[in-house]
Amino acid sequence: MSPSPPYVEPPLTGPADVPSDLLARPVPGPLVRHPVPLDERLIDPDVARTLRRLIRAGHQAYLVGGCVRDLLLGRRPKDFDVGTSARPEEVRAVFRASRIIGRRFRLVHVLFAGGKIIEVATFRRNPNTSDGDGDTDEEMIIRSDNVYGTVDEDALRRDFTINALFYDIERREILDFASGMRDIERRMVRTINDPRVRFREDPVRILRAIKFAAKLDLGLDPEVVDAIIQARDSLPLAAKMRLFEEVLRLLRDGAGRRAIFLAWELGVLHVLLPELAALLDDVGGDDGAPARVFRLLAEMDARTLERGEPFDDAVLWTLLMLEPALEACQGAGDRLGALMAFLEPIHDRLAAHRRIIDSVRRIVAMLPKLWAGHVGKATRSDIFAEALMVAEISLAARGEVAASQQLRQHIQRNRRPAPGDDVRTR
Structure with missing residues (x-):
């Protein structure tokens, strides 16, 4: 235990x-x-x-x-x-x-x-x-x-x-x-004013405090820390869609690793994403699930800063929940069914967009072939670009440099042109 x-x-x-x-x-x-x-x-x-x-x-x-x-x-x-x-x-x-x-x-x-x-x-x-x-x-x-x-x-x-x-x-x-x-x-x-009052007035402020601390590399006032711990169980009283959006905002600015660490350390993750929190609670050393989660988030942050803009929300959500999702379908005869059983409670708890939940399911299902370098028919999928990005980032986080670079080259060759690119290149 x-x-x-x-x-x-x-x-x-x-x-x-x-x-x-x-x-x-x-x-x-x-x-x-x-x-x-x-x-x-x-x-x-x-x-x-x-x-x-x-x-x-x-x-x-x-x-x-x-x-x-x-x-x-x-x-x-x-x-x-x-x-x-x-x-x-x-x-x-x-x-x-x-x-x-x-x-x-x-x-x-x-x-x-x-x-x-x-x-x-x-x-x-x-x-x-x-x-x-x-x-x-x-x-x-x-x-x-x-x-x-x-x-x-x-x-x-x-x-x-x-x-x-x-x-x-x-x-x-x-x-x-x-x-x-x-x-x-x-x-x-x-x-x-009193943080206990401010967080009970609007529990979403808890996530905003974490976001600012992570994004701006600031500390949390001790009274704010105490108030977050006292008020975190009020988070489900906030509008579910606001909670979902604020969790995504933790991931968009290149400071996702620190934000998720703070959310876990303060017990906020146990209220909003107990599936991920349970994984992080396990002690597994450098090769354990917590280390893999934070390496993945660190790689996501580095790429976000390199790009100068956030990834698609489906990519962010998949990277955040990848390790618990893989664990949920490990050894399952029906991997897709196991994935949906894992994702549905999250959808219900946070009113996660159906498009994003469905994209996470499909991306995770595609990953084994992409990790093996078997792109093949996957290119026909409407979420191929997102799945390829998740596969490449996750390989880089594992330290599989050669495989990661191979997929990265594929991403660059198949980059979707920005609006007007075709005009500018004529």
Whole structure:
């Protein structure tokens, strides 16, 4: 029998039940303005123009959230978010080339040349949850936050302090309502207000905390760790499709190995993917199943960073669940039947897309022939490219270099052309 991981028992750091007086909306802390002149060469010029036009029109407008965090951590943001005090109709009045989208909460798309879109959002706040007296996990989950607010309310509705930083491009200052700059300097993921409350309000924040720690190479604040352990059993209360999407997000940024390790270490994997967690709990040395899983994820991460973009979700999900899937059908007379029996509970638990579950089943069934180098009729399959990628990555993770390189050459020869490739090569 394998030993229990050290994280299974909740730490004795406080009561599991959160006092009802903690359910009040977050109270703004003192605003601190940090003079931090960010390198404007890293800021999209059209985003800068959008901010300045809103400011000249008399509105508050800032870079908000993840893009500010990334710039402070020395990373080039993939996306830029603009937050403003202007209501959608007021934004629309500033930019003729714009359109209002959304029904539940309206945003403005500001249009630039080449079909480029800058998304502008009005400041929001959380709905007041203090009116009710329910304190069960299910009653505490926030279902909507579509309420306009002020800049401080918008900052404090966010989940983590490092995501609650606003950049004033004119004054070249960071607006900090939640000591987020301190956590940037500490390289720490910390929630705004009590993490026990924040994770019970929305259990998916647990996965987001893990994602940020893994993706940005940050630590988890000790109180966040304790709260995750206390709240992890609330994860099934969240919408299943959100859980499935957040697990995939753990794998897309080239930090899947660390993310899955953290999820396992914190006991989160035991709630969401007990099939994989049970495999990782076994002690098997360098050649055991846990080592194989993490070598596979490390190879997946390396390829993701090399490509500069994530793999298809079917490839990611197959790589994540490959070892337990192979174990499930080992020695089975009906391998396909055994695979489906293994995958169905995962589909039910996380509302995994049927297309992805079916693709995983078909890819795993194709792997033995691909590993042996027998491509043959497999090329006719509509998931041949995905299966070939999984086969090649798994061989590389095993250290079978020659076989891996042979399949990699096959991938390059049969690469699907990107849209327009055929035109550019004429």
